Amino acid sequence: MADRGADEPLLERWAYRSVGPLKWEKDHRRTWGPAYEVDKPWTATIAKAGVPADTIMYAFRHSSIVRGLKAGLPVRLVAALHDTSSEMIEKHYSAFIVDATEELSRRAALAL
Structure with a gap:
């Protein structure tokens, strides 16, 4: 949340763009998408926040x-x-x- 505006989404992730065959680089941040995209980041987020694992x-x-x-x-x-x-x-x-x-x-x- 550091260096982010109050009107920005709470949960964001990096979107990548292709820069060559099998090569990707970070392009911009975007809101989290469907559940299958957020399983791993959500697990890390709740662990870092110190909230119960079943949150x-x-x-x-x-x-x-x-x-x-x-x-x-x-x-x-x-x-x-x-x-x-x-x-x-x-x-x-x-x-x-x-x-x-x-x-x-x-x-x-x-x-x-």
Whole structure:
């Protein structure tokens, strides 16, 4: 994460380009792709982070969705940021939506 902007993807890997027969060189960084591409880098990442070996990537997505909802972001925005539907967010995260809605309501209410 050193020397990276706050808007850059969390997980990136090198993309290579061919510079001759059976010769490749690093070209640019890109986001991680399908699961088969990330097995080895993910294992190394969680080992370096010191988190349990059975930690799955999906846990980061889940945590990010919950943080967005708890921060009061609109459900549609949270869904778009995580490449999913509002319906999925509402179905699986309704408890967090209710908590966030109650908190927003409390902030807007007049103190008597």
